[in-house]
Amino acid sequence: xxxxxxxxxxxxxxxxxxxxxxxxxxxxxxxxxxxxxxxxxxxxxxxxxxxxxxxxxxxxxxxxxxxxxx
Numbered sequence: 643x644x645x646x647x648x649x650x651x652x653x654x655x656x657x658x659x660x661x662x663x664x665x666x667x668x669x670x671x672x673x674x675x676x677x678x679x680x681x682x683x684x685x686x687x688x689x690x691x692x693x694x695x696x697x698x699x700x701x702x703x704x705x706x707x708x709x710x711x712x
Contacts, residue, residue: 643668643671643673643676648674649699651708652708653677653678653703653704653707653708654678654679655678655679655680655681655683655700655704656677656678656679656680656681657680657681657682657683657685658680658681658682658683659683659684660683660690663677664678677707678707679699679700679703679704679707680703681696681699681700682696682699
């Protein structure tokens with residue numbers, strides 16, 4: 643959100659387990675409805691293959707957010 647306030651295109655990534663916390667923080671920081679990429683939880687115990695899939699999902703979602711594609 644700091645980057646976007648400075649007019650730098652960016653997106654945030656959150657695991658599904660913490661998405662409600664991210665939504666709360668976006669409201670607290672004055673950006674209610676801030677959209678972010680949501681990936682499967684957990685990340686710390688994921689295999690390399692699982693991490694690659696999570697990264698691909700984040701990139702796919704992030705591109706849609708950055709390009710405002712519905």
